[in-house]
Amino acid sequence: MACIEHGEARKLPHAAGSFDAVITDPPYDSMVEYRDSADWFHVWLKRSQAEADPLFALTTNPEGGSEYDRELIVKAAWRKMPGDSRNPTDYDVGMADALAEARRCLKPDGIVTILFGHDSPEVWDRMVKILGNASLVLTSVWPVHTERGSQMGKGNMEATLTLTCRPAPVERPIGQFRQVEEKIRSALQRKVLEWQTEGMSTSDIRVAAYAPALAFAGRYQSVHRLSGEAVETSAWLDLARRIATEQATQHVEEEFDNRTRMILDWLSEGYGRSPQTTGERRRKAFAHNLNDNSLGDLLPATGAKCHLPFASELNLTARPDCMIDSVLAVAAAARDQERTLDCLEAAGVDTEEHRLFALCRILSKHLPETDPDVAIWRWLDRERRSLVPMLNTRRRQSEAASRQTALLSS
Numbered sequence: 420m421a422c423i424e425h426g427e428a429r430k431l432p433h434a435a436g437s438f439d440a441v442i443t444d445p446p447y448d449s450m451v452e453y454r455d456s457a458d459w460f461h462v463w464l465k466r467s468q469a470e471a472d473p474l475f476a477l478t479t480n481p482e483g484g485s486e487y488d489r490e491l492i493v494k495a496a497w498r499k500m501p502g503d504s505r506n507p508t509d510y511d512v513g514m515a516d517a518l519a520e521a522r523r524c525l526k527p528d529g530i531v532t533i534l535f536g537h538d539s540p541e542v543w544d545r546m547v548k549i550l551g552n553a554s555l556v557l558t559s560v561w562p563v564h565t566e567r568g569s570q571m572g573k574g575n576m577e578a579t580l581t582l583t584c585r586p587a588p589v590e591r592p593i594g595q596f597r598q599v600e601e602k603i604r605s606a607l608q609r610k611v612l613e614w615q616t617e618g619m620s621t622s623d624i625r626v627a628a629y630a631p632a633l634a635f636a637g638r639y640q641s642v643h644r645l646s647g648e649a650v651e652t653s654a655w656l657d658l659a660r661r662i663a664t665e666q667a668t669q670h671v672e673e674e675f676d677n678r679t680r681m682i683l684d685w686l687s688e689g690y691g692r693s694p695q696t697t698g699e700r701r702r703k704a705f706a707h708n709l710n711d712n713s714l715g716d717l718l719p720a721t722g723a724k725c726h727l728p729f730a731s732e733l734n735l736t737a738r739p740d741c742m743i744d745s746v747l748a749v750a751a752a753a754r755d756q757e758r759t760l761d762c763l764e765a766a767g768v769d770t771e772e773h774r775l776f777a778l779c780r781i782l783s784k785h786l787p788e789t790d791p792d793v794a795i796w797r798w799l800d801r802e803r804r805s806l807v808p809m810l811n812t813r814r815r816q817s818e819a820a821s822r823q824t825a826l827l828s829s
């Protein structure tokens with residue numbers, strides 16, 4: 420039977436060792452100011468809801484808003500508000516207390532999952548210390564697409580991470596830096612590739628990479644350099660960021676041709692479909708070993724400005740040596756099955772894992788969901804499991820037909 424209770428996370432009315440799991444979505448440090456945002460509605464709701472329950476009308480806040488003295492967040496303007504408990508120090512202590520309380524109620528083999536997101540390494544550094552102070556160790560991480568990027572207070576982060584933690588074992592070994600670093604490197608190389616293929620943006624991958632690095636480091640009581648100096652958490656975060664960036668860019672460079680890389684670079688600047696100067700196009704062309712004159716069909720200019728048009732406005736042909744032309748040609752085929760198959764064939768697609776589909780996912784992350792080309796790329800990515808077998812059947816039939824023609828004419 421499910422039972423809903425409302426209360427203070429730092430004081431749970433439950434017996435020690437009674438929970439199999441604690442699943443929590445705590446406040447994300449300085450990401451969202453819950454109480455202050457809710458006050459906008461509270462002034463109306465406390466009147467209208469008082470009829471349902473008089474408690475709704477009560478507040479100890481002298482200004483009539485909701486109480487905030489027990490709210491666990493970091494208020495953006497905390498430095499300017501002396502006496503306000505919503506500052507990093509109080510947040511860290513309060514969160515560690517809340518998680519220690521969760522840990523108290525947990526069975527020895529229980530699990531704590533924490534949904535958390537923030538794009539600042541300093542916040543992650545503090546989060547790891549909070550977990551340590553609550554005697555929890557991070558064991559794995561699952562990125563979940565929950566937020567859209569570029570909204571107020573959310574930075575550029577689109578993924579929230581589900582952190583899985585276990586009660587810290589009493590005895591943990593002491594680690595040696597080089598060995599732990601090597602383990603983190605090989606685990607992250609695999610993970611980054613997996614995340615990229617799933618279409619995660621590089622900025623999200625950089626954040627998501629913190630958790631596996633921290634999970635590995637958390638297997639040790641402490642990790643030491645050869646000099647004997649203990650490794651700080653911030654060193655693992657730096658390492659994770661570096662490996663994730665190296666891996667993410669290397670993957671893109673290995674997979675795609677110059678023209679495609681140039682457009683990915685153009686879109687990572689946040690240019691989308693909006694006009695930019697032809698000077699910028701020239702600079703990007705130069706950076707990717709391309710001749711600016713060859714880009715008029717992809718980023719056409721009007722006067723001193725150029726932009727990326729919709730696929731239907733371009734006249735590009737799919738070809739195996741240019742993935743951007745191929746995906747734009749597919750988008751121009753506007754879900755017409757035969758034309759789509761023609762493009763996939765011309766692009767050399769032979770498996771569902773082909774880089775053309777990876778590019779569709781990457782491009783879809785850089786443009787708005789309402790973009791008509793994005794709608795087709797998402798459809799294509801979804802349908803690839805039925806389109807590729809159709810394509811291969813068509814290929815086999817046409818090979819058989821040509822063999823027959825050759826036999827008949829010999």
Ligand SMILES: C[S@@+](CC[C@H](N)C(=O)[O-])C[C@H]1O[C@@H](n2cnc3c(N)ncnc32)[C@H](O)[C@@H]1O
Nearest residue numbers: 426427428429444445446447453454489490491
């Ligand atoms: C990330 S939100 C969780 C949102 C929730 N999952 C939902 O879908 O509505 C964090 C919540 O923790 C609440 N909170 C802040 N301080 C708290 C405290 N000391 N005890 C319990 N909850 C608190 C905030 O008001 C906010 O509603």
